Amino acid sequence: MSGPPPRPLLKVCGATAPGDIEAAATGGAHCVGLWHGVPGGPRELDPDTLTALASAARSAGLLAALVTFLADARATTELARRTGVGWIQLHAYQSPAAVRALREALLPDVRIVKVLHVAPGGGGCVERPLIGAYERAGTDLFLIDAATDDGRIGSTGHALDPGDVLALLPRMTRPFLLAGGLEPTNRPRYADVTRAPGFHGIDVDTAARSPLTGRFGVPEITALTRAWRTAPATGPARFRHPPAPLEPSR
Structure with a gap:
C-alpha cells in the first residue's frame, strides 16, 4: 500500500542574513529564497553573500533557492554552480527558450521553478499560453504568484483569487507552489487549491517576517507551518528535491 500523501512544503523568500536562515529552520520552513539579479530589489544579494547564505541554509537542513530575474542562461548556470543552490526560481518573464538553455546547461539535480504571474481583478496570466512550452523546455515546478495593477511582480503581498489559480491548473502537468499574500489566517480561502493534485506547497515573504524588525x-x-499543515524539515539531505518526486522533464 502507498503511504499518506506528502505534506506541502513551506518556502520563505528573501533571506539576507544568517539570522534569517536560523529563523527559517527553527520555524519549520523547508526552503529559503535568496535574491540575486532582481533590479532594485530590497533583498538583493551580491554573489559572495548569496554563496555564504546558501551554504548556511544547507547546513541548517534547508533547500536554498536562487530567486532571479536573470534570463542569461550562462550567467545563471555559473551562479548556480558557484553557490550550490538546489532550485532556480525564474521570476520576470523569461521565455521557454531561456528555460531550455538553462535546463541544458544545468546539473540534472538542480530544479527549475518558473513563476506564472496572475494579474488582479481577473486579468489573467500572461504566461498561460506558454505553460506547455515551459514544461517541454524543462520546467520542473511552477510557482503561481500575483502581479499588481502597476506591473510589480515578486513579494508584492497581493493575494490571488483562488478561482484564477484553479483556472490555470488544467494546463499544467507539473506540480505548483502557491504565493501571493498568504497568511496563517487565509488558508481556508484556498481549500480547493490545496486539494488539487499538483499542489506542492507555499511561498511566503511578508507573513514570515516580524512586524517589529x-x-x-x-x-x-511557525504559525505558517501550523496553519498550512506543512511538515518540519529533518536534515540537510531531505529537501535537495521536493518531497514529492517529480517526473523527468520532457
Missing part, C-alpha cells in the same frame, strides 16, 4: 521571525514562520 522586518526580518524572518520564528513565531511568524
